[in-house]
Amino acid sequence: MKKIVTLTVLSFLFPVVSYVSAQEFRQYGNASWYGNSFHGRPTASGESYDMHEFTGAHRDLPFGTVIKVKNLRNGREVVVRVNDRGPFIKSRIVDLSRAAASMLGIVSRGTARVSIEVISFPDGSPPLSPL
16 A cells, blocks of 8 residues: 555656756747836735846746856846746747846847756755756
């Protein structure tokens, strides 16, 4: 009986673990940014959005995850902390604060093709090595 319970618990945890590990190295897609009209409003994490901070919104990564975002067009990089949910447009993988977008050089264009890479999770742990 104990074996069955253990296997059942593991079968529920395995999809979560594999999903997180698929997210932890790199994603490619489009980034956008949000600014003035959201400044001071609460984010999904409960923090107030500050367009001058280096933060971002991601659909799945835990709040507090630190990610490196690289603009694939010009090579610029910025490190942001995930504190919100989004983006809500399917073709985008991250929404950035105005400050982060400015560092990447995407404010005037509005969007850019980027890669995102997890630097650390909220507990401070680095991503796992690939198998």
